[in-house]
Amino acid sequence: MSVPIIHHPAFDANFDARHRFPMSKFTRLAEIxxxxxxxxPAGFHVPAPALPAWLRLAHDPRYVDQVLFHAVPAAVERAIGFPVDERVAMRSRCATGGTMLAARLALGEGLACNTAGGSHHAGRAGGAGFSVFNDVAVAASVLLADGDVASVLVVDCDVHQGDGTARIFAAEPRVFTLSIHAERNYPPEKARSDLDVPLADGTADADYLAVLGEALAFGCAAASPDIVFYNAGVDPHRDDRLGRLALSDEGLAERDRRVIGFFRERQIAVAAVIGGGYSRDIDALARRHSILHRVAAEFA
Structure with missing residues (x-):
């Protein structure tokens, strides 16, 4: 049996190639x-767009309506980093639906991977940092509201702190947020996760993996999770345009292997999202993102 992989053509909102956000990586990742x-052989699992009622569990209803009706205030669009038009709104709904589907499949089969997701800077009141809807926060909120799980652990290994997720769940004891990130990177004003592991510039494979194991053990013991949402951002890579760490391809693969393996050994479901990754070389970037799915296949 293969690990379920989720993809929707709408994940790519067809930005100009010169935009700072490498939107075409989603299409190329699926192709690779x-x-x-x-x-x-069965191909991708295709998600439905997230329902507005799901989005309102993690976001202010006013903001959700602004996105759905393409009326996001200019100041919020500046914080996000691009206009929220019809294509971006649909992309954001489909990416969130993809993480929701990954969570449902993970609960049934143990492990599932989205080919998008990880928009962790979006907070309750609005988006930021290339994040419109916080897909992990939405999916976790839906599972909790439906009674499918009693406890959630978010393991965020994107190079940027998962500030939006931390703030959304700051008063929610059923969700434990863990963020391993570059200390001096975006966002300039950090939130307080349940466990933050800030790393110095230039941290490479060995030192990163050393702190990873301790963080996973602590988070698992504290949360006793029914499901883990794993943000496998590749922006800790040494060649990433917006990262400050120095992981290699092999380091990213070993990181993914250790995170997935830690929880699967304990029979805990893992829903993985791809998180951030920034490069003008879309093929190289998409292949870097595919490390997650290749490693996940080892656990089929």
Whole structure:
């Protein structure tokens, strides 16, 4: 049995290639997973767009309506980093639906991976940092509201702190937020996660992996989770345009292997999202993101 992988063509909102956000990586990632046979014969699982009622569990209803009706205030669009038009709104709903589907499949099969998601800077009142809807926060909120899980652990290994997720769940004891990130990177004003592991500039494979194991053990013991949402951002890579750490391809693969393996050994479901990654070389970037799905296949 292959690990379920989720993809929707709407994940790519077709930005200009010169934009700082490398939107075309989502299309290229899906192509690579097919070309290299990482996706099983049945193909991708295709999500439905997230329902407005789901979005309102994690976000202010006023903000949700602004996105859905393409009326996001200019100041919020500046914080996000791009206009929220019809394509971006649909992309954000589909990416969130993808993480929701990954969570449902993970609960049934143990592990599932989105080919988008990890928009962790979006807070309750609005988006920020290339994040419109916080897909992990939405999916976790839906599972809790439906009674499908009693406890959630968010393991965020994007190079940027998961500030939006931390703030959304600051008063929610059923969600434990863990963020391993570059201390001196965005956002300039950090939130308080349940466990923050800030790393110095230039941290490479060995030192990163050393702190990872301790963080996973602490988070798992504190949360006793029914499901883990894993943000496998590749922006800790040494060649990332917006990162400050120095992981190699092998380091990213070992990170993913240790995170997924830690929880699967304990029979805890893992829903993985791709998080951030920034490069003008879209093919190289998409292949870097595919490390997650290749490693996940080892656990099929």
């Amino acid at each position: 997973l097919v070309e290299d046979g990482v996706v099983g």
